[in-house]
Amino acid sequence: MECLILLFLVAMASTADSILDHEYSRTPLGDNIDKASVKLLKEAYLASENTNVVTSPLGVLLLLSLYSSGTQGKTRDEITELLGATGYKEMFDSYSGLSNEYASMNSSYLSLANKIYVASGYDLNDEFLNTARAYNTEVDSVDFHNVENAAHVINQWANKQLRGLIKDPVSKTSLDKDALVALFNVIYFKGHWHVPFQVESTEMKDFHVNKSLTVKKPMMHLSKSLFFHANDQLGAKMIELPYQEPGFRMVVILPNEVDGLPDVLEKVAQKGLLEDVFALSPARRKINLYLPKFDIKSSLDFTQILPKLGVNGIFSGGASGIVNGRSVAISKIFQEAIVNVDEEGARAGAFTGAVIVPLSTRYRRPPPMDFIVDHPFLFTILHEDVIVFLGTYTH
Structure with missing residues (x-):
């Protein structure tokens, strides 16, 4: 059985902000992401020596849903259960749709990108390749045997997506020379408070x-x-x-x-x-x-976290629907994440942030x-x- 590296690179930069539009709708997908996310955070918190923790569970869930398309049986069922979906089709429709929605947002404040690197000389299974495209995922080849150069190639892509927030997140020790495939997800967000802190x-x-x-x-x-x-x-x-x-x-x-x-x-x-x-x-x-x-930077090892949530098969069961002619399993899952929160906000488009509610003429504000x-x-x-x-x- 060959090995596959599933790698998550996630970054967030935030300045301080505040608005009052509260017209949000609650959806089944939001509920599923919510429940899975807090479970992942709890295990990351318990596993971390530094209890300042930041993570983007969404990056984990997106790539697990993509990976599941190349699996079947118990392994796929474990992923589906964690993600809260009633079946594979619902999971595919939900997460591919979300991936495309976020990838099409204004990149000045949100950037989401998926990338697959395939080992030189190998090809992705046609069905898995079509699924990857449905997730708006780029596919490229790289020579994993030259791990130093492979890390450099991947970092060039990652640095562009992360805009320098995390510099060269992949080291040669992060990769495996025997890897056939590496899956990547990057999420970058920069927000501005409507009423900046002074x-x-x-x-x-x-x-x-x-x-x-x-x-x-x-x-x-x-x-x-x-x-x-x-x-x-x-x-x-x-x-x-x-x-x-x-x-x-x-x-x-x-x-x-x-x-x-x-x-x-x-x-x-x-x-x-x-x-x-x-x-x-x-x-x-x-x-x-x-x-x-506050500033938080976390390096999280989901190889240790996911089995505690019932996801085991990805590490031991062979996935035959990803690389043509080969069965693969995941050897590493990790995430780099960062958050910065301070007073700054956008200089233009100032907003007072006051919530206006009807008041009686005899009403005295508490x-x-x-x-x-x-x-x-x-x-x-x-x-x-x-x-x-x-x-x-x-x-």
């Missing part, structure tokens, strides 16, 4: 890493009417900071307790996040938001409410109801 309002404030350790962090400040939701059963409250870019928003989920992140993460891994995200509503008062600036993100929290960046990035920040 740099002069950022100040050093206490951040409680845990009950016994407090450090100073640069805290951004914004006082605006925002979408808000609190869930006592979840043990957390959340606010929404939408972007100028259509359909995109960040949601920050703050546990009620300083050490409450593991418990909140466990609960959302069971039920997903979208139920609470779609419960967000105008706070009907100003919120004094304090949010730390006093402002504080939302102080001063201990470990969970965050997600969505496009409408699809989780694109997901992470935890603890220190």
